[in-house]
Amino acid sequence: xxxxxxxxxxxxxxxxxxxxxxxxxxxxxxxxxxxxxxxxxxxxxxxxxxxxxxxxxxxxxxxxxxxxxxxxxxxxxxxxxxxxxxxxxxxxxxxxxxxxxxxxxxxxxxxxxxxxxxxxxxxxxxxxxxxxxxxxxxxxxxxxxxxxxxxxxxxxxxxxxxxxxxxxxxxxxxxxxxxxxxxxxxxxxxxxxxxxxxxxxxxxxxxxxxxxxxxxxxxxxxxxxxxxxxxxxxxxxxxxxxxxxxxxxxxxxxxxxxxxxxxxxxxxxxxxxxxxxxxxxxxxxxxxxxxxxxxxxxxxxxxxxxxxxxxxxxxxxxxxxxxxxxxxxxxxxxxxxxxxxxxxxxxxxxxxxxxxxxxxxxxxxxxxxxxxxxxxxxxxxxxxxxxxxxxxxxxxxxxxxxxxxxxxxxxxxxxxxxxxxxxxxxxxxxxxxxxxxxxxxxxxxxxxxxxxxxxxxxxxxxxxxxxxxxxxxxxxxxxxxxxxxxxxxxxxxx
Amino acid sequence: xxxxxxxxxxxxxxxxxxxxxxxxxxxxxxxxxxxxxxxxxxxxxxxxxxxxxxxxxxxxxxxxxxxxxxxxxxxxxxxxxxxxxxxxxxxxxxxxxxxxxxxxxxxxxxxxxxxxxxxxxxxxxxxxxxxxxxxxxxxxxxxxxxxxxxxxxxxxxxxxxxxxxxxxxxxxxxxxxxxxxxxxxxxxxxxxxxxxxxxxxxxxxxxxxxxxxxxxxxxxxxxxxxxxxxxxxxxxxxxxxxxxxxxxxxxxxxxxxxxxxxxxxxxxxxxxxxxxxxxxxxxxxxxxxxxxxxxxxxxxxxxxxxxxxxxxxxxxxxxxxxxxxxxxxxxxxxxxxxxxxxxxxxxxxxxxxxxxxxxxxxxxxxxxxxxxxxxxxxxxxxxxxxxxxxxxxxxxxxxxxxxxxxxxxxxxxxxxxxxxxxxxxxxxxxxxxxxxxxxxxxxxxxxxxxxxxxxxxxxxxxxxxxxxxxxxxxxxxxxxxxxxxxxxxxxxxx
Numbered sequence: 001x002x003x004x005x006x007x008x009x010x011x012x013x014x015x016x017x018x019x020x021x022x023x024x025x026x027x028x029x030x031x032x033x034x035x036x037x038x039x040x041x042x043x044x045x046x047x048x049x050x051x052x053x054x055x056x057x058x059x060x061x062x063x064x065x066x067x068x069x070x071x072x073x074x075x076x077x078x079x080x081x082x083x084x085x086x087x088x089x090x091x092x093x094x095x096x097x098x099x100x101x102x103x104x105x106x107x108x109x110x111x112x113x114x115x116x117x118x119x120x121x122x123x124x125x126x127x128x129x130x131x132x133x134x135x136x137x138x139x140x141x142x143x144x145x146x147x148x149x150x151x152x153x154x155x156x157x158x159x160x161x162x163x164x165x166x167x168x169x170x171x172x173x174x175x176x177x178x179x180x181x182x183x184x185x186x187x188x189x190x191x192x193x194x195x196x197x198x199x200x201x202x203x204x205x206x207x208x209x210x211x212x213x214x215x216x217x218x219x220x221x222x223x224x225x226x227x228x229x230x231x232x233x234x235x236x237x238x239x240x241x242x243x244x245x246x247x248x249x250x251x252x253x254x255x256x257x258x259x260x261x262x263x264x265x266x267x268x269x270x271x272x273x274x275x276x277x278x279x280x281x282x283x284x285x286x287x288x289x290x291x292x293x294x295x296x297x298x299x300x301x302x303x304x305x306x307x308x309x310x311x312x313x314x315x316x317x318x319x320x321x322x323x324x325x326x327x328x329x330x331x332x333x334x335x336x337x338x339x340x341x342x343x344x345x346x347x348x349x350x351x352x353x354x355x356x357x358x359x360x361x362x363x364x365x366x367x368x369x370x371x372x373x374x375x376x377x378x379x380x381x382x383x384x385x386x387x388x389x390x391x392x393x394x395x396x397x398x399x400x401x402x403x404x405x406x407x408x409x410x411x412x413x414x415x416x417x418x419x420x421x422x423x424x425x426x427x428x429x430x431x432x433x434x435x436x437x438x439x440x441x442x443x444x445x446x447x448x449x450x451x452x453x454x455x456x457x458x459x460x461x462x463x464x465x466x467x468x469x470x471x472x473x474x475x476x477x478x479x480x481x482x483x484x485x486x487x488x489x490x491x492x493x494x
Numbered sequence: 495x496x497x498x499x500x501x502x503x504x505x506x507x508x509x510x511x512x513x514x515x516x517x518x519x520x521x522x523x524x525x526x527x528x529x530x531x532x533x534x535x536x537x538x539x540x541x542x543x544x545x546x547x548x549x550x551x552x553x554x555x556x557x558x559x560x561x562x563x564x565x566x567x568x569x570x571x572x573x574x575x576x577x578x579x580x581x582x583x584x585x586x587x588x589x590x591x592x593x594x595x596x597x598x599x600x601x602x603x604x605x606x607x608x609x610x611x612x613x614x615x616x617x618x619x620x621x622x623x624x625x626x627x628x629x630x631x632x633x634x635x636x637x638x639x640x641x642x643x644x645x646x647x648x649x650x651x652x653x654x655x656x657x658x659x660x661x662x663x664x665x666x667x668x669x670x671x672x673x674x675x676x677x678x679x680x681x682x683x684x685x686x687x688x689x690x691x692x693x694x695x696x697x698x699x700x701x702x703x704x705x706x707x708x709x710x711x712x713x714x715x716x717x718x719x720x721x722x723x724x725x726x727x728x729x730x731x732x733x734x735x736x737x738x739x740x741x742x743x744x745x746x747x748x749x750x751x752x753x754x755x756x757x758x759x760x761x762x763x764x765x766x767x768x769x770x771x772x773x774x775x776x777x778x779x780x781x782x783x784x785x786x787x788x789x790x791x792x793x794x795x796x797x798x799x800x801x802x803x804x805x806x807x808x809x810x811x812x813x814x815x816x817x818x819x820x821x822x823x824x825x826x827x828x829x830x831x832x833x834x835x836x837x838x839x840x841x842x843x844x845x846x847x848x849x850x851x852x853x854x855x856x857x858x859x860x861x862x863x864x865x866x867x868x869x870x871x872x873x874x875x876x877x878x879x880x881x882x883x884x885x886x887x888x889x890x891x892x893x894x895x896x897x898x899x900x901x902x903x904x905x906x907x908x909x910x911x912x913x914x915x916x917x918x919x920x921x922x923x924x925x926x927x928x929x930x931x932x933x934x935x936x937x938x939x940x941x942x943x944x945x946x947x948x949x950x951x952x953x954x955x956x957x958x959x960x961x962x963x964x965x966x967x968x969x970x971x972x973x974x975x976x977x978x979x980x981x982x983x984x985x986x987x988x
Contacts, residue, residue: 093810093811094836098698102840104840104846105840130645135640146633151624153825196849202589222847225843317589329645330648330851345602354716355827356712
């Protein structure tokens with residue numbers, strides 16, 4: 001079998017693993033490799049081609065999924081009997097995908113897989129459990145709105161969003177101290193679309209966005225999906241590192257800061273008023289805009305509110321993102337961007353170029369749901385539940401986690417950040433944890449480069465207090481087994 | 495100065511610092527506090543209101559950044575001379591926008607503005623009129639689905655889409671001859687999002703997408719919004735120019751073809767089976783994928799169906815886009831992408847990076863709407879209406895348009911393309927047409943470079959037959975006035 005690789009960079013060449021797969025495929029089609037014949041081992045082929053073994057493994061995987069070869073553990077990889085590419089499967093055209101699509105596929109492969117975790121307590125995800133949703137109340141409002149609004153609600157609704165929801169959203173933000181009118185709001189398809197739009201507003205392929213590390217993992221994939229790079233700003237006790245921020249924003253290729261000052265994801269903490277003022281002063285000095293993600297802003301259940309960055313800014317420095325995915329339910333797919341000046345027009349143009357407009361029936365219903373006070377009533381209930389859950393998790397952590405573990409005490413939102421002793425890679429704990437009965441989010445997925453982390457994020461979005469206690473106890477057992485130490489912690493809070 | 499604070503918790507009240515700021519602002523606006531007057535010191539006001547000094551400081555800061563007061567270190571805080579809140583503009587920060595955002599703003603500015611066209615017959619837009627929507631039937635299905643499905647329907651629904659809608663969509667496409675299973679479908683937020691995702695699948699910033707000229711104007715802005723360039727393939731009597739296509743796809747920087755073979759937008763015609771086979775052969779020879787936009791595929795009201803490109807392709811060369819925006823209503827915001835092989839995974843990764851997932855309630859309802867036969871019943875009614883309208887427009891064109899005008903005879907969809915004698919720029923007719931009582935889409939907006947065109951697109955999506963006749967008559971008057979000739983046309987059809 002002869003394989004020759006084009007290795008020099010260039011947009012025209014196929015990825016190396018695809019080159020290998022394509023050439024093996026040709027050998028089979030030309031019947032130079034017969035059905036039943038064994039391919040070289042991954043190790044041998046990697047050595048002879050001077051490529052990494054993962055590259056060969058990927059090539060074999062692609063051939064296997066196309067039905068051209070099959071692998072048997074311990075025996076090797078064999079050409080299939082009907083191993084013609086147009087035999088088993090008719091999909092012989094493999095278009096070259098954009099580098100961004102390839103990058104996203106790589107990212108996707110590196111995400112933790114929870115599989116069917118069965119009975120394990122779900123503490124890995126920030127998606128609130130359906131039992132918390134006011135689904136029936138919302139359904140009734142939606143049905144009423146559609147009965148009254150009729151067919152025109154099924155029109156395109158204008159790129160900015162449903163007029164009444166724009167008004168209601170602006171009033172909602174003003175109550176939180178963000179001075180904005182309906183003309184400064186762009187409704188969007190979840191805060192996740194808001195993130196994509198805000199990134200594209202300031203940055204184009206090759207540019208850099210500053211963001212905390214750790215940070216919301218989907219911001220990293222959103223940036224990758226736009227061909228952007230990210231610059232990590234380390235998190236400190238009180239918010240991101242301001243000195244690193246100033247150095248980073250001063251770089252011309254860095255176009256904006258993405259930040260989660262309130263109920264930070266994954267850390268759970270909220271930066272102080274003083275820190276926020278300093279952050280805004282730095283951004284203003286560097287002339288760089290700030291994208292503030294207020295995705296859990298409505299979920300404060302303890303402590304005193306700290307004004308949003310957007311509430312402290314009158315200059316148009318801050319783009320503020322809101323979401324109802326965490327505070328109501330994700331399925332309504334409504335988020336909002338609050339902006340000023342030309343940014344509003346540009347965001348509308350970007351939104352129009354992305355998907356024209358959103359679904360008006362859901363926006364119209366959400367507007368009524370808020371205006372009728374249903375949302376506030378729901379929030380009041382939800383906050384009580386969350387406070388109880390947080391306290392259950394904190395108590396269980398103090399009881400079950402070994403010495404040397406530390407964790408945060410959030411005043412809102414769903415997530416607690418746990419730091420374990422040096423030397424642990426929390427990815428390595430995941431399989432044991434699933435076995436012991438708990439799921440968590442390993443810290444590595446929140447690092448810009450995906451490197452190992454001794455931290456993990458626990459969420460109380462999905463399970464109730466009793467289950468959460470059981471989950472933390474399971475985590476404690478896994479850690480004790482791993483650390484070989486049953487010492488109780490000194491409950492040092494970060 | 496009298497300030498009264500609401501202190502009890504409650505979602506309705508403003509934060510205390512905002513209450514203070516708002517009341518001082520009112521005092522100034524009512525001129526009970528005059529320009530130059532000094533406000534109490536922070537310490538004094540905090541003591542008298544029994545709030546923390548930070549709270550008062552925050553209120554003063556807010557007033558200062560709104561330009562209402564100014565502080566001088568060591569002297570105090572004073573009402574500004576022009577201290578009306580609408581006096582000084584507080585939005586002094588103008589962030590640098592990305593080149594793509596600037597480009598989209600330019601495109602936006604060049605779009606025709608129809609303003610409040612009053613009584614003019616709307617023949618400019620392909621958006622069907624709400625009177626055609628089966629809104630009530632859909633509302634009932636939606637309400638039932640939500641009653642039965644309950645809270646879980648308000649979860650994230652998975653990036654691919656609602657499982658039942660995936661099945662129903664695949665079955666719908668198979669009926670049209672496109673051999674695909676539910677695992678080859680990605681539901682998306684209107685076909686417009688499908689276009690964005692498909693473009694990003696194959697092309698990155700700086701790459702080129704081939705597309706017909708004229709073409710759907712939003713594809714041009716979607717491409718611009720992604721930093722892509724487009725290469726025009728001229729339209730001929732039977733589909734796009736195949737020779738130009740082959741030369742264009744052979745260029746390495748051209749990554750894919752976007753095409754509208756059925757009920758072309760804006761031209762309205764459908765390419766022949768022979769043309770489709772030739773197009774696919776060229777794409778295969780050049781190794782370049784094809785993005786087929788089947789946005790009006792369900793709207794055939796005359797003639798014999800021609801198989802979609804995706805129905806003629808078994809190799810994975812074609813990505814097929816579907817939409818319910820034209821055939822049902824746009825407000826449901828549901829489109830679908832049909833793809834094969836790795837493209838499916840990559841599209842899912844792109845969709846996840848864009849906005850995670852769509853609104854499940856609407857997808858679940860649409861699935862039932864299709865499964866119950868409601869969609870087919872609606873289509874049968876809609877096709878009858880469209881055929882009647884098309885014939886009304888064709889007859890009116892023959893009656894009212896001057897010699898030298900030619901037009902197409904679509905067998906489905908909403909649009910007719912009218913070619914006027916040399917020397918006319920249809921943009922120049924628009925103002926007169928609005929005055930005469932008709933709106934149309936000037937041909938220039940469908941050209942890749944926006945250059946002048948002697949063509950225009952007439953739509954019968956929004957107005958009924960009687961209004962359409964009146965609209966075409968108005969167009970005829972405008973043209974006669976412009977051309978100074980009242981000769982009747984020889985009704986040469988393109």
